[in-house]
Amino acid sequence: xxxxxxxxxxxxxxxxxxxxxxxxxxxxxxxxxxxxxxxxxxxxxxxxxxxxxxxxxxxxxxxxxxxxxxxxxxxxxxxxxxxxxxxxxxxxxxxxxxxxxxxxxxxxxxxxxxxxxxxxxxxxxxxxxxxxxxxxxxxxxxxxx
Amino acid sequence: xxxxxxxxxxxxxxxxxxxxxxxxxxxxxxxxxxxxxxxxxxxxxxxxxxxxxxxxxxxxxxxxxxxxxxxxxxxxxxxxxxxxxxxxxxxxxxxxxxxxxxxxxxxxxxxxxxxxxxxxxxxxxxxxxxxxxxxxxxxxxxxxx
DNA sequence: GATACTACTTTCCTATAGGATACCGGTATA
DNA sequence: TATACCGGTATCCTATAGGAAAGTAGTATC
Numbered sequence: 001x002x003x004x005x006x007x008x009x010x011x012x013x014x015x016x017x018x019x020x021x022x023x024x025x026x027x028x029x030x031x032x033x034x035x036x037x038x039x040x041x042x043x044x045x046x047x048x049x050x051x052x053x054x055x056x057x058x059x060x061x062x063x064x065x066x067x068x069x070x071x072x073x074x075x076x077x078x079x080x081x082x083x084x085x086x087x088x089x090x091x092x093x094x095x096x097x098x099x100x101x102x103x104x105x106x107x108x109x110x111x112x113x114x115x116x117x118x119x120x121x122x123x124x125x126x127x128x129x130x131x132x133x134x135x136x137x138x139x140x141x142x143x144x145x
Numbered sequence: 146x147x148x149x150x151x152x153x154x155x156x157x158x159x160x161x162x163x164x165x166x167x168x169x170x171x172x173x174x175x176x177x178x179x180x181x182x183x184x185x186x187x188x189x190x191x192x193x194x195x196x197x198x199x200x201x202x203x204x205x206x207x208x209x210x211x212x213x214x215x216x217x218x219x220x221x222x223x224x225x226x227x228x229x230x231x232x233x234x235x236x237x238x239x240x241x242x243x244x245x246x247x248x249x250x251x252x253x254x255x256x257x258x259x260x261x262x263x264x265x266x267x268x269x270x271x272x273x274x275x276x277x278x279x280x281x282x283x284x285x286x287x288x289x290x
Numbered sequence: 291g292a293t294a295c296t297a298c299t300t301t302c303c304t305a306t307a308g309g310a311t312a313c314c315g316g317t318a319t320a
Numbered sequence: 321t322a323t324a325c326c327g328g329t330a331t332c333c334t335a336t337a338g339g340a341a342a343g344t345a346g347t348a349t350c
Binding site: 038040041042043044045046047048050051052057058061077095096117120121123124125127128129130131132133134135136138139 | 183185186187188189190191192193195196197202203206222240241262265266268269270272273274275276277278279280281283284
Binding site for chain 4: 216228230231247251252253
């Protein structure tokens with residue numbers, strides 16, 4: 001029952017929020033409360049949370065080019081402190097976007113790697129890049145030089 | 146010269162960062178400095194900035210359903226203070242995502258509307274929603290209902 | 291024994307985002 | 321005259337993000 005309702009809202013959302021038709025002008029329909037409409041934003045916010053923050057994208061980008069060790073990532077990203085790197089890597093791990101491998105060499109070696117799930121972020125980052133590039137051009141053309 | 150270099154990096158980025166091939170494992174190539182690689186993240190960050198923040202998505206969603214007046218938006222979004230609404234609407238205006246129309250009725254009427262440019266955000270929000278939904282299911286399934 | 295490297299953690303501090311509350315000028319309504 | 325609505329501002333406060341600097345445990349090198 002609950003599950004079905006969710007699905008309906010989901011589909012509704014996909015239809016109304018994504019299409020460019022004349023549906024644009026209609027109100028949030030009465031059979032959906034404001035909170036139910038807003039609830040549909042939760043997944044969007046989740047995705048944004050994963051990517052926002054000062055260092056997350058750079059770390060993900062760094063791991064895109066292959067396995068990396070802690071210090072290696074830190075060296076690649078100027079200004080990144082070990083505290084922040086540690087925090088962000090933990091978040092990536094919790095979300096299963098990156099994995100951590102410890103090897104008992106001496107001194108110890110720790111490697112971080114994007115998981116295959118982490119790689120599913122690519123189309124999304126691609127879309128962000130696409131829209132962001134257009135927006136950059138637009139804003140720079142307007143207020144720049 | 147500058148423009149051409151940008152384009153090259155852009156294409157490179159599209160190829161390397163977006164594909165799922167064996168290119169994954171290679172390093173950030175030597176002909177591109179780290180900073181040049183990182184520079185490619187600027188558009189992505191721009192896009193994230195547009196959408197992140199506590200209220201932006203809800204305001205955009207609200208305007209998706211048609212023109213709205215200031216108080217009307219505020220009433221639709223519980224907890225949103227006039228200060229924050231005012232600030233966010235200004236940002237949307239500056240970025241040309243929303244437009245502001247003043248009518249000299251009495252009392253004065255002010256309407257906000259998504260611009261057609263603002264509507265170009267939809268595919269992007271759609272992608273965020275898509276990835277975010279999958280991620281929600283994954284995380285909820287893992288860490289308990 | 292001193293120094294250095296790896297992979298972090300801890301503590302303290304600042305800057306920014308956002309919230310609570312009050313207020314403003316203008317108009318209408320009772 | 322009092323109250324209420326509109327579309328906001330202004331002021332003050334708190335909470336969180338993030339930075340600087342030092343420290344830690346273990347191992348290796350000089």
